[in-house]
Amino acid sequence: MNNNIFTQRAAPLALMTDRQFFHCLKTYGPMTRADIAKKTGISRPTISESAQRLESSGLVVETCRAKPKKQGRAGVIYEINAHKGLTMAIAIGVKQIQLRLTDLSLKVIREHCFSIDPAWQQDDLSEAVIRFIRLATQDQSPPLLAIGVSVAVPVNSQTGDIHALPYSKFTVIHGINFKQVLSETFGCPVIIDNDVNWAALAEKTIGIARGVANFVFIYFGEGIGAGVYMDNYVIRGVAGISGEIGHIMVNPTENLQDFVTNHKLQKALENNEELTNHPAIKQICQTLATIAATLNPEMFVLGGPMTKFDQFIPAIVKEITPLLFNSVNVVPSNAPNYAPLNGVEAGAYELALLSFGVPAPASEE
Numbered sequence: 001m002n003n004n005i006f007t008q009r010a011a012p013l014a015l016m017t018d019r020q021f022f023h024c025l026k027t028y029g030p031m032t033r034a035d036i037a038k039k040t041g042i043s044r045p046t047i048s049e050s051a052q053r054l055e056s057s058g059l060v061v062e063t064c065r066a067k068p069k070k071q072g073r074a075g076v077i078y079e080i081n082a083h084k085g086l087t088m089a090i091a092i093g094v095k096q097i098q099l100r101l102t103d104l105s106l107k108v109i110r111e112h113c114f115s116i117d118p119a120w121q122q123d124d125l126s127e128a129v130i131r132f133i134r135l136a137t138q139d140q141s142p143p144l145l146a147i148g149v150s151v152a153v154p155v156n157s158q159t160g161d162i163h164a165l166p167y168s169k170f171t172v173i174h175g176i177n178f179k180q181v182l183s184e185t186f187g188c189p190v191i192i193d194n195d196v197n198w199a200a201l202a203e204k205t206i207g208i209a210r211g212v213a214n215f216v217f218i219y220f221g222e223g224i225g226a227g228v229y230m231d232n233y234v235i236r237g238v239a240g241i242s243g244e245i246g247h248i249m250v251n252p253t254e255n256l257q258d259f260v261t262n263h264k265l266q267k268a269l270e271n272n273e274e275l276t277n278h279p280a281i282k283q284i285c286q287t288l289a290t291i292a293a294t295l296n297p298e299m300f301v302l303g304g305p306m307t308k309f310d311q312f313i314p315a316i317v318k319e320i321t322p323l324l325f326n327s328v329n330v331v332p333s334n335a336p337n338y339a340p341l342n343g344v345e346a347g348a349y350e351l352a353l354l355s356f357g358v359p360a361p362a363s364e365e
Contacts, residue, residue, distance in 0.1 A: 014049070014050070014053065015357055015358075017042055017046055017047070017049075017050045018050050018053055018054055018357065018358050019358050020040045020042060020050075021036055021040070021042075021047060021050045021051065021054060021060075022054060022059060022060065022080070022353070022358045023358075024036050024039050024040055025060065025078060025079060025080050026080065026106065029079070030063055030077045030078065030079035031077065031078060032075035032076060032077055032078070033047045033048055033051055033075060033076065033078070034075050035075075036078075051078060054078075054358075057356055057357075058081055058084050059080065059081055059084055059104070059356055059358065060078045060079065060080055060081055061078070061079060061081045062076050062077070062078060063077045063078070063079050064077055079105070080104050080105045080106075081104060081105075082103040082104055082105035082107060082142075083103070083141075083142050084104050084142065084145075085103070085104055085142050085143050085144070085145035085352060086101055086102065086103055086104075086109065086137065086140060086142050086143070086144050086145060087101075087102050087103075087104075087144075087145055087146050087147070087148070087345070087348040087349050087351075087352045088100070088101055088102075088133055088136070088137070088144060088146070088147045088148070088348060089101075089102070089147075089148045089150075089341055089344045089345035089347075089348050090129065090132075090133070090147065090148065090149050090150065090344065091150040091195060091198070091340045091341040091344060092125075092129065092149065092150065092151050092152065092173065092178075093116075093152045093195065093222075093340075094116070094152050094169060094170045094222040094223070095115065095116055095222070096113055096114060096115050096116060097113070097114045097116060097128070097129065097132065098111075098112075098113050098338075098340075098341045099111065099112045099113070099114070099132055099133070099136060100341055100345055101136045101137065101140070102345060102348075102349065103142065104145075104349075104352070106349070109136075109140065110136045112132070112136065114128070114132060116128075116172075120172055121172065122172060122173075122174075122175055122176055125172055125173060125176065126176050126178075126181055129178065129182070130181070130182070130185055133147070133182070133186065143188075144186055144188050145188060145351075145352035145355065146188055146189050146190070146191070146348045146349075146351040146352035147182050147183075147186060147188060147189075147190045147191075147348060148190070148191050148192075148198075148344040148345065148347045148348030148349075148351065149178045149179070149182065149190060149191070149192040149193075149344065150192075150193065150194070150195045150198045150340040150341065150343070150344040151173060151178065151192065151193075151194055151195065152170055152173075152194070152195045152222070152223065153165075153168060153170050153173055153174075153194060154194055154239075154240055154241040154244055155192055155193065155194050155240055156239055156240040157191075157192055157193045157197075157236060157240055158240075159177075159179070160177040160178060160179025160180055160190075160192050161177060162174055162175070162176065162177070163239060163240065163241055165241070165244065165247055166247070169222060169223060169257075170222075170223075178190070178192055179191075179192045189351055189352075189354075189355070191344075191347050191348060191351045193234075193236075193240075193344070193347070194225070194227075194240070194243075195219065195225070195340035196217055196218075196219045196225040196226055196227035196243055196340070197227045197234050197236065197243070197343075198227075198339070198340040198341075198342075198343030198344045198347065199217050199219060199227055199303055199333070199339035199340045199342075199343055200215075200216075200217040200227030200228070200229045200234055200301075200343070201227075201229075201234065201343040201346060201347065202335065202339045202340070202342035202343035202346065203215070203217050203229075203301050203303075203333060203334070203339060203343075204229055205343075205346055206334075206342060206346070207301070207333065207334045207335065207339065207342075208301060208331055208332075208333065208334050209229070209299060209301055212229075212298055212299050213229075213230075213231055213232045213298070214229065214230050214231065214295070214296070214297045214298050214299075215229050215297050215298055215299040215300070215301055216228050216229070216243075216291060216295065216297045216299075216300055216301070217229070217301045217303060217333070217339070218245070218288070218300060218301070218302055218303070218304075219303055219304040220284075220302065220303070220304040220305070220306035220307060220312075221304040221305045221306060223246050223257055224245060224246035224256055224257045224260065224284075225243055225244055225245060225246055226243035226244075226245045226291070227243055228242055228243045228295065230295065230297075245287060245291070248287060250283055250287070256283065256284070256287055259279075259280065259283050260280040260283070260284065263278070263279045263280040263283075264280075265278065265280035265281070265306070266306065268280075269306060269309040269311065269312060270309075272309075272311065274311075275311055275312070275315035276315070276318070278315070281315050281316065281319050282319060284316065284319075285316060285319040285320040285323060286323065288300060288316075288320055289320055289323035289324055292324055292326060292328045293325065293326070296326055297328060298328070298329065299328065299329045299330075299331060300328055300329070300330045300331070301331055301332075301333050302316065302330065302331070302332055302333060303332070303333030303335075303339050304333075307332055307333065313330065313332055316330060317330050
């Protein structure tokens, strides 16, 4: 069956209604047509027509009749058809691969974390990702509708080509086009972006930056990178390398990432050392202050393994405050280790819905 038939037949106004209907169920759970009409502000007859279209496409199903509040016939309760298909989210980091399989009702079917063998070559990494996806889906009957991929390196989100920047610590992934490899292997659309961009999307949609139009998510871990979210859009740049702040040269021989590593900030955190006047903290804050002056964000969201140490963010706030001439709120991520996976899960889900003509309403994109 051609999933695009539904999209081709529906008029633009009908598509808008169907998106509102579906995303109302996504947000609030099973509901009657009357309740959906109240939530969306769309007339009940129009909602009823939308229900028929969405039922015909298989995206929603009737569950049971609601109990009537007064006299009269009870309303039909609709819910998202979880069995229509699955989406796969994969976050490929320097040391591990996180994987999450989800159905269309947003129920997590399976979630795993696999270590990356330091001895792996390009073919080993590519084959491992394919093997993990097959293992996760082998006992599932609904089709795989879309795959989302997060990679801990700069990538062109349109072509899937990975950029091999100087001083990269994740060279084994260079040359692998996961967008092409996975779409050819599993026969479904694939969306890809770098981890900090996905993390920024997660913070915007379900995290601490909801309602914030201008913010920067900054990851502190094996590498240092930023996801730039300005005027409600992720800024990627011409080749997808916007936000690679770890590669900014801070002196003639060191970039920010190497400077932090060479001054042993990770060891200082693990030893619970006093961070006042620590050179790595000072350099990080000088870089962030420059970003603040250039982009004028409302918020810095800090995530990654370093932010789990209690002394890290307070030290950043103390050091950066005198450097700022415009107010910036510095806050911790709600999910420092899972923000990229959460973001790529949302991206894969919306990609799956595109084939049915019900992507997120404009206000959510």
